[in-house]
Amino acid sequence: MIPGAVFKSALKYEDATRIKVAPFKLMRTPVTNADFLSFVKAHPNWQRGKAPVVFAEKRYLAHWQGATALGPKARPDQPVVNVSWFAADAYCKAQGARLPDWREWELVAAADETRTDARKDPVWRERILRWYSRPSNTALMRVGLQSPNAYGVSDMHGLIWEWTGDYASLLVDADNRKQGDADKAKFCGAAALSMNDRENYAVLMRIAMLSSLSASDVTVNLGFRCAQ
Numbered sequence: 001m002i003p004g005a006v007f008k009s010a011l012k013y014e015d016a017t018r019i020k021v022a023p024f025k026l027m028r029t030p031v032t033n034a035d036f037l038s039f040v041k042a043h044p045n046w047q048r049g050k051a052p053v054v055f056a057e058k059r060y061l062a063h064w065q066g067a068t069a070l071g072p073k074a075r076p077d078q079p080v081v082n083v084s085w086f087a088a089d090a091y092c093k094a095q096g097a098r099l100p101d102w103r104e105w106e107l108v109a110a111a112d113e114t115r116t117d118a119r120k121d122p123v124w125r126e127r128i129l130r131w132y133s134r135p136s137n138t139a140l141m142r143v144g145l146q147s148p149n150a151y152g153v154s155d156m157h158g159l160i161w162e163w164t165g166d167y168a169s170l171l172v173d174a175d176n177r178k179q180g181d182a183d184k185a186k187f188c189g190a191a192a193l194s195m196n197d198r199e200n201y202a203v204l205m206r207i208a209m210l211s212s213l214s215a216s217d218v219t220v221n222l223g224f225r226c227a228q
Contacts (some may be wrong), residue, residue: 002026002151005012005116007107010203011170020224021107026100027225029143030152030162033064034076039091041068046087055086057216077142079160079223088163092226095211099165100227105205109156111149128202131158140221157202163224167210 004023040047040061047067050062065071074080083091084101092098112118119125148154161163164170176220214221 002104002153003106004105006039007110007117009103009104009106010043010070010119011106011207019103021103024100024152025097025103025228026106026108026153027227029150030079030223031088032076032143032158033070033074033078036080036091037070037076039069039094043094043220045145046090051087051166053216055216056084057178057218059218060084060087061218062218066174071227075142077138077144079143079155081160081220081223082218083223084218085163085167085213089165092103092224095226097157097228098228099163099224101166102164102170103194104227105156105162105164108149108151108153109203111151111153111156113147115148116150125202128157131203132202160221160223161206161209162220163222168215170211 002024005021007016007021010069015037024084044050046056048062048064049067051060061067063082065074070076089099094184112121112124115121121220143159144154145160146154149156150152215223
């Protein structure tokens with residue numbers, strides 16, 4: 001259970017500089033391969049090779065050995081990755097839950113082991129940035145190895161990126177992709193224009209990365225956790 005809070009987001013909202021986050025529940029760790037395997041066995045339409053391409057691109061669960069077999073590249077206790085937003089959303093709904101929205105995720109991600117908001121601490125920021133500098137093909141650890149933060153939640157940083165329910169609305173400013181320019185990477189800089197805290201590079205990276213995706217996309221280090 002995450003208590004409600006009045007919180008200053010790193011994003012710049014038109015209606016307020018401080019936002020109110022209502023109490024909610026959040027999974028202590030990301031969804032694992034074992035969790036997602038149980039889901040696709042119970043919902044065959046979300047198995048690799050059966051999920052429509054419009055909901056999950058061809059790399060969906062590509063690291064699994066088979067449609068219902070994990071194999072050596074996907075240990076049961078590792079976070080599931082190569083999952084689309086549609087698949088993550090379907091999983092959470094099957095649990096009677098949902099994907100957290102960005103405000104909820106950001107609130108919990110601001111905490112370290114002892115403080116609910118450690119964002120002004122340069123040592124904490126540096127620790128997070130070290131993870132962002134790691135190659136994306138680094139082998140994933142199992143979930144729960146990191147010490148829980150002040151909310152009792154683990155792995156908010158340092159393991160995987162995570163989908164949010166409202167990921168597609170994070171870029172407040174118009175981006176380059178709709179201007180007829182073939183270079184779709186240029187829009188990432190627009191995320192900075194929507195930031196209250198432009199020194200928070202880790203959050204800026206998250207926003208830019210999530211905003212670059214469509215809901216059917218997957219990546220080797222993007223997973224999710226559920227909220228209620």
